[in-house]
Amino acid sequence: MIRVQTENFNVGIELEELTSDDQNIGAVSCFVGLVRDIAGDKIVNSMTLEHYPAMTEKALLKIEIEAIKRWSLSKTLIIHRYGRLNPGDQIVLVATASAHRNDAIEATEFLIDWLKTKAPFWKREETPDGSFWVESRSSDLAAANRWIKGSM
Amino acid sequence: MKLLYFAWLREKAGIAYEDVSPPESIATVADLIKWQISRGGVYSEVFSDISIIRIAVNQEYVDFEHPISIGDEIAFFPPMTGG
Numbered sequence: 001m002i003r004v005q006t007e008n009f010n011v012g013i014e015l016e017e018l019t020s021d022d023q024n025i026g027a028v029s030c031f032v033g034l035v036r037d038i039a040g041d042k043i044v045n046s047m048t049l050e051h052y053p054a055m056t057e058k059a060l061l062k063i064e065i066e067a068i069k070r071w072s073l074s075k076t077l078i079i080h081r082y083g084r085l086n087p088g089d090q091i092v093l094v095a096t097a098s099a100h101r102n103d104a105i106e107a108t109e110f111l112i113d114w115l116k117t118k119a120p121f122w123k124r125e126e127t128p129d130g131s132f133w134v135e136s137r138s139s140d141l142a143a144a145n146r147w148i149k150g151s152m
Numbered sequence: 153m154k155l156l157y158f159a160w161l162r163e164k165a166g167i168a169y170e171d172v173s174p175p176e177s178i179a180t181v182a183d184l185i186k187w188q189i190s191r192g193g194v195y196s197e198v199f200s201d202i203s204i205i206r207i208a209v210n211q212e213y214v215d216f217e218h219p220i221s222i223g224d225e226i227a228f229f230p231p232m233t234g235g
Contacts, residue, residue: 033235049234052158052227055211080234092235112235120208120227121234122159133160136231 029104030095037087052120071103158229182216
């Protein structure tokens with residue numbers, strides 16, 4: 001399931017709902033991304049996430065389908081927020097459920113790695129020196145490229 | 153066709169979207185970028201470094217040689233920084 005929203009989410013409730021109707025699930029793995037109050041040597045007062053509404057869910061769905069093809073997953077959930085966020089706020093939740101732990105753990109790592117470089121979101125950080133668009137990191141690209149096999 | 157700009161490309165362009173009607177000879181994304189630059193104004197600045205520009209045609213990622221046609225929605229944006 002994909003959700004793109006401005007509102008916050010409750011990880012506990014989301015994970016409980018993820019597994020509530022399937023007792024063959026033996027493992028749940030999740031990743032939560034948070035806004036940090038520092039970026040490099042800059043203080044971050046707040047962050048604004050822009051996205052491409054017509055494309056975002058489509059792009060996330062493609063990534064989710066890729067995970068379902070590669071691993072044996074009972075459930076997947078991606079929640080990504082946009083708009084203005086403050087340090088400490090939750091940005092993204094990726095959660096997967098599977099019968100055994102390896103599928104859930106690996107798929108979660110894959111989903112967040114691919115999401116960072118393939119979902120149309122852009123971060124702008126507001127700092128005491130002005131606001132700046134966050135540049136993509138080569139380490140994020142390298143993390144995403146680890147998972148390349150065949151085509152998406 | 154509708155062109156969309158995101159993040160700092162939107163700021164450089166000064167607009168989030170525009171409708172354009174390029175001549176028929178404009179067949180690919182690369183042609184479109186060159187045509188936009190030839191129109192003058194802010195576009196040489198918007199497209200000053202195409203190595204850091206990503207493109208989607210009708211909400212699908214494509215490369216610069218992707219064909220374009222009337223009615224397409226073509227989006228220009230920097231590398232994604234979500235997550």
